[in-house]
Amino acid sequence: MAVKKNLTIYDIAKEAGVSPATVSRVLTGNARVSKLKKERIEAIIKKYDFKPNALARGLSETKSNVIGMIVADIRNPFYATVFLECEKEASRYGYTLMVCNTLGDPDLENIYLEKMYEQRVDAIINVGGRVDDLVSNTDFVDHVNRIANVIPVIITGKLDGSDCYRVNIDQMQAMEVVMDYIISLGHKDIALIGGRDNVQSTVDKRSRYKQLLKRYGINVRNEYIVEGKRYDDDSGYECMQKLFALEQLPTAIIAINDFTAAGAMRALTERGISVPEEISIVSFDNTFIAEVTSPKLTSVSYNYEKFGEKIVHAALSAIRGEDVPRIQLIQSELVIRGSCAKLNKVD
Amino acid sequence: MAVKKNLTIYDIAKEAGVSPATVSRVLTGNARVSKLKKERIEAIIKKYDFKPNALARGLSETKSNVIGMIVADIRNPFYATVFLECEKEASRYGYTLMVCNTLGDPDLENIYLEKMYEQRVDAIINVGGRVDDLVSNTDFVDHVNRIANVIPVIITGKLDGSDCYRVNIDQMQAMEVVMDYIISLGHKDIALIGGRDNVQSTVDKRSRYKQLLKRYGINVRNEYIVEGKRYDDDSGYECMQKLFALEQLPTAIIAINDFTAAGAMRALTERGISVPEEISIVSFDNTFIAEVTSPKLTSVSYNYEKFGEKIVHAALSAIRGEDVPRIQLIQSELVIRGSCAKLNKVD
DNA sequence: AATATCTTTGAAACCGATTTCTTGGGAAAG
DNA sequence: CTTTCCCAAGAAATCGGTTTCAAAGATATT
Structure with a gap:
């Protein structure tokens, strides 16, 4: 009835009058056991609510059924969503997730990598952090590779020269979705705010932004590309101050993520500029922050479910020793809410 | 230099010309080893970057150095913050966290509880979910107790009749902080929106709200207490619609959490009612949602750092078999931002 | 120099599962 | 009725650590 302390297959075996090997066979289902004994053993297992010790197993x-996940900061809804989707998929295959937050500390990233190895996780998923950095740190790559050599490591970034499997958001396509939409609304004066120069995803987005403007025959104005210090709302707010200092405000703003967009909206609200009537805003990530602003934000969704699936499937296949594509891309789509409007001014 | 596959203490021992026992002694530091051998062994460990197998250890x-954490939904910034603070504290003591999300599914809660036990985690932290429910489900309590009997279980809810350790937010005090503030600004028409009837923390807040109104000599108006279906922004939005239907709008709104407040603000913005000039809003949780609205939200902060500390310390003490108080309370303080103003209307 | 005490270290048991190897019994084949 | 084959199930090895126990060596005591 009650879980007793330290019940083992030996106890079960004794009570069933069989050997521990037979109990193990019932537990794993890896070998045939006579119906009689099988039922007797199962009854006893149920009676005591016996669960085999996962450590011993x-x-x-030599396999823990645990996948390690290293994220920059689980409070960030982007990471939280990716984690959740990974968990959902992993649990379908009997895996549990172990999580560590690096909080942007490179040393912690190394330490947690070691820790995961020590725990003998079956695979490591690394989302955000240094794997996203453009400046490829040779030491770090070496360190990751030493581990990737033993345990499959799946990253969502780039990390040149590493032996990791990559599942990446197709930033080019994501930006295209945004630009097509905003331009279809008649906008030509489009700013791109937020993001740091040394982050791969940001650099990709910027380059596609310029490329698409050209394709649409719109002049690229460098003062409309505003770098943000971080990826939070205050950075968005600061970016807007820089735009306010310009002679001509853009009519549409693309924010590098929802946080940045929210900060931008706050700056606009303070100035009495209304969204979307006077200025439109789109952003990336489609986290619940996009639901929480007034008006709600139109934002690019990365299809998190598929993202999680691909990450976990890459991990599982690699664990099984199957061939896994080194790079996979995730396509995005726009979730339209209330922060964009048609341009009706005529200049 | 490189991590080699499946290096064990036997390999280290062989290369050092000692027995595995001696290597183990160096690893654990539990026994004296001669300086000579110790240094030789340490050099070899370093050379191969050897990490002992945590499963074997x-x-x-009979101790995994892993703590299991069951939360309702890690995307909810409240849970994410609690988790992060727990992780910070736990990692100081060499513990890693394993996380599972129940997503409000009672069956999953049971399954994950079992899974944690199977993984032989040293303690289980259960935040949100059924441990918060008022309707005490005897089956669930039995199930939790069967596990709490073997592994310490720490919950942030109530769960009558359970053998868990409790670390609770002092909801009474939290509400008092809010009410004192809002009343000091001159408000008398104060609504309390959001939250469900069967959730302990909500019930506590409501009862304190009424109690405090009486203490300040203000009439309790039942139409100002609006229940929410969930704890999200749309619920907040719906609550506001109910208030709009009343003859007299309150001058201040207390929202059960930041999400609800954000939804309420959206409803107000749509109606052209300005915050805080025409109506003030306060909320609970002080998550980053409070930073992301325009204006930023004044919100009650639960001192998450201390919250995480107390939870983890309770877990660690219980693991060590020390005496742990069955219930501990967390005190809150108000973080004042821009969503409240003095009442200057005179009726 | 002989005895007592303290350190250091290895051998072996143990933690709790899985799995290989082996054997005994029953069914099928000759 | 014997021989062959298959299947169920136990004994024992294994995974990779920690720890107890005992022995050997070094140091201190008389």
Whole structure:
């Protein structure tokens, strides 16, 4: 009835009058056991609510059924959503997730990598952090590779020279979705705010932004590309101050993520500029922040479900030793809410 | 130099010309080893970047150095913050966290509880979910107790009749902080929106709200207490519609959490009612949602750092078999931002 | 120099599962 | 009725650590 302390297959075996090996066979289903004994053993397992010790099993099978996940900051809804989707998928295959937050500390990233290895996780998923950095740190790459050599490592960034599997958001396509939409609304004066120069995803977005403007025959104005210090709302607010200092305000703003957009909206509200009537805003990530602003934000969704699926499937296939594509891309789509409007001014 | 596959203490021992026992002694530091051998062994460990197999160690020590955490939804910034603070504290003591999301599914809660036990985590932290429910489900309590009997379980809710350790937010005090503030600004017509009837924390807040109104000699108006279906922004929006239907709008609104407040603000913005000039809003949780609205939200902060500390310390003490208080309370303080103003209307 | 005490270290048991190897019994084949 | 084959199930090895126990060596005591 009650879980007793330290019940083992030996106890079960004794009570069933069989050997521990037979109990193990019932547990794993890896070998045939006579119906009679099988039922007797199962009844006893149920009676005591016996659960085999995963440590012992892991030691014996040299496999823990745990996947490690290293994220920059789980409070960031982007990471939280990716994590959740990974968990959903992983649990379908009997895996549990172990999580560590690096909080942007490169040393912690190394330490947690070691820790995951020590825990003998079956795979490591690394989302955000240094794997996103453009400046490829050779030491870090070496360190990751030493581990990727033993345990499959899946990253969502780039990390040149690493032996990791990559599942990446197709930033080019994501930006295209945004630009097509905003331009279809008649906008030509479009700013791109937020993001740092040394982050791969930001650099990709910027380059596609310029490329698409050209394709549409619109002049690229460098003062409309505003760098942000971080990826939070205050950075968005600061970016807007820079735009306010210009002679001509853009009619549409693309924010690097929802946080940045929210900060931008706050700056606009303070100035009495209304969204979307006077200025339109789109952003990336489609986190719940996009639901929480007034008006709600139109934002690019990365299809998190598929993102999580691909990440976990890459991990599982790699664990099984199957061939896994080194790079996979995720396509995005726009979720239209209330922050964009048709341009009706005529200049 | 490189992590080699499946290096064990036996390999280290062989290369150092000692027995595995001696290597183990160096690793654990639990026994004296001569300086000469110690240094030789340490050099070899470093050379190969050897990390002992945590599964084997765990099996041997019957202790995994892993703490399991069950939350309702890690995307909710409240849970994410609690988790992060727990992780910070736990990692100081060499513990790693394993996380599962129940997404409000009671069956999953049971399954994950079992899974954690199977993984032989050293303690389980359960935040949100059924441990917060007022309707005490005897089956669930039994199930939790069966596990709490073997592994310490720490919950942030109530769960009558359970053998768990409780670390709770002092909802009474939290509400008092809010009410004192809002009343000091001159408000008398104060609504309390959001939250469900069967959630402990909500019920506590409501009862304190009424109590405090009486203490200040203000009439309790039942139409100012609006229940929300969920704890999200849309619920906040719906609550506001109910208030709009009343003859007299309140001058201040207390929202059950930041999400609800954000939804309420959206409803107000749509109606052209300005915050805080025409109506003030306060809320609970002080998540980053409070930073992301325009204006930023004044919100009650639960001192998450201390919250995480107390939870983890309770877990660690219980693991060590020390005496742990069955209930501990967390005190809150108000973080004042821009969503409240003095009442200057005279009726 | 002989005895007592303290350190250091290895051998072996143990943690709790899985799995290989082996054997005994029953069914099928000759 | 014997021989062959298959299947169920136990004994024992294994996974990789920690720890107890005992022995050997070094140091201190008389």
